[in-house]
Amino acid sequence: MIEIENLHVAVAGKKILDGLTLKVEDGQVAAIMGPNGSGKSTLSYVVAGRADYEVLDGSIRLDGVDILEKSPAERAAMGLFLVFQYPLEIPGVATMTFLKAALNAQRKARGEAELPTIEFMKQVRAAAAKLNISQDMLKRPVNVGFSGGEKKRMEILQMALLEPRFSILDEMDSGLDIDALKTCAEGVNALRGDGRSFLVITHYQRLLNFIPPDVVHVMSRGKIVKSGGPELALALEASGYAEYAEGAAA
Amino acid sequence: MTGLSSKAEEEFSGLLPADASASAKLFFEQFQRAGLPGRRVESWHYSDLRTRLRVVPPVAHAPDEAARGVARHKLGASERLRLVTIDGFFAPELSDDFSGVAGIEISSVGEAEFFGGAADPMLDLNAAFSRGGFLLEIGVGARVEPVIEIVALAGAETDRSRFGRNLIRLGAGARAAILETRDEGFAGFGDSALFIELGEDSQLDYACRCRETAGVEVQTLNVMLAARAKLRAVSLLAQTPFLRRQFFVSLGGEGAELQLSGAAILGRNDHADLTMVVHHNAPACVSRETFKYVLGDHANGVFQGKIIVPPHAQKTDGKMLCRGLLLSDDAAMSAKPELEIFADDVACGHGAAVTKLDAQQLFYLETRGVPHIEAEKILIDAFAADVFDTLASEGLRDVLRQDLSDLLGEKEPAS
Ligand SMILES: Nc1ncnc2c1ncn2[C@@H]1O[C@H](COP(=O)(O)OP(=O)(O)OP(=O)(O)O)[C@@H](O)[C@H]1O
């Protein structure tokens, strides 16, 4: 379970999150929708532990443990995962090397032994096949020259391998064609259950058709301004964010 | 010069044996006329040897049993065929027996016997003092498959001045892969010279790893390539208190190709100066100079590259690239790439850039559970390791990759 309370965050001296409170229960899929610039990606970066974001007030607890003082890697080892809105390209680092480093680092942090290379390869191949990721892509440096959709599939591949307890999907659907969207959503749904929870950030109902949420939150100007069931997303699709615009929410 | 000789210059003068040969004396006079190079000499501007070399340690003698013991201890076992030098002297007792290897001839050298190369005071000083190097010849048309390793070790445990001077010669059409491991320790002063002569159509992969270099050390490489010869050379430098590694290359025959690359992994107060002068002395030669510097703590990296293309060297293709990765605000990088082009039909270029680790890439790796220090190592490795790719010999590439990864394993966390 993740509990975010009264979170105030500034980036480069500018206040972006303004008293955000949000709870995602174990096993729950929560969606966040909100206008461009409302702070959705900022929220996901802060939860993941980006150092240049200044937390002015509030707390973030994962399974009851305050994670604000923990490094991004420690948070990952606790089961946190972020699907980046814009995954990074890392020239010179082979994808397999990267995947292995990530997997083994997390195993090590949890006191587990390194995965034997053969077993590792087997797991990667199996996960890649499900996501239509070619062997050729796995041979290239991390995300380098990948199309937008390929990058997103690679994010889901990492998620499938790391089996995080709590995942934030920041616009996983952007850049995906219909088929890839289905494949990726299947990847997400395969992890559902077992107490795993998801925070799905999106602009579009279409993604939520594939990954039906338990709750929907509306974010505006750095805080959650409305919460409801799946029907809230449908209402937003029809009417937009006008009612949450400046002044209206006050 | 300044007119005033430095204390170190006077000490050298006292160290030259009275019975030195006429040619040794001549070289020494040449050295004296130029003096120890320092800031005021343009090509030595960033490496002020004159200031750094205050005291000249005694000149190393040919190794005795004690010296061989010290070197043997450090040498350890290896699968590779090895040629060992101790304090700059060829040590057949510690080297493998090459007599059974077809195409290889190794002989001892007394005083300096092979000359040429650039006009450089440190090369002259080496010629005046050097004794007992080796000559490694790969015969015409010979294809030597296994990697040959040259290991330079110290015998003396106290400060010594070392003047190794060796020659590698490949006959026409010959091929070889040579690994040089320089591990003489931090003590003393070094002024070594390596001559590489490549006959027509020959190909050499040459990798040099400098592990612990002397408190003050100069390494000079004189390289000559005949027509269509190919040299792929990589240097991996680390733990260099004060190192100048300089290359004087002559692409002397039509269609010769040079790949000159290197990575310097520096920390503490390390100073590493990689300087190269590449003469395209024939038409249609290709040269690529690519150097990467990883600079932590108070390290200082220097790159000086000069490509010279005389009027007759049409169709020259030369490109120079130098990149620094600054891990600390106290580290520094100086880069001076130059082109001197007198031919009109050429494709030449150079670039230099200094960057820091990409915070976003680091964050991305960390969100996947890779701890900060490990994430840094992954990115540093990615930055530096691609200079090894120029080598055709997979064996050499693997050695350097492993060395780099070991070096980064020891690396202190960046502050
Ligand atoms: N480094 C930064 N410096 C200054 N402003 C920033 C920085 N990073 C983010 N911001 C600002 O913070 C605000 C929130 O950005 P964020 O990326 O969190 O929005 P978002 O809700 O994810 O938008 P979108 O739907 O377009 O992805 C924006 O106004 C953005 O310009």
Ligand SMILES: [Mg+2]
């Ligand atoms: Mg966003």
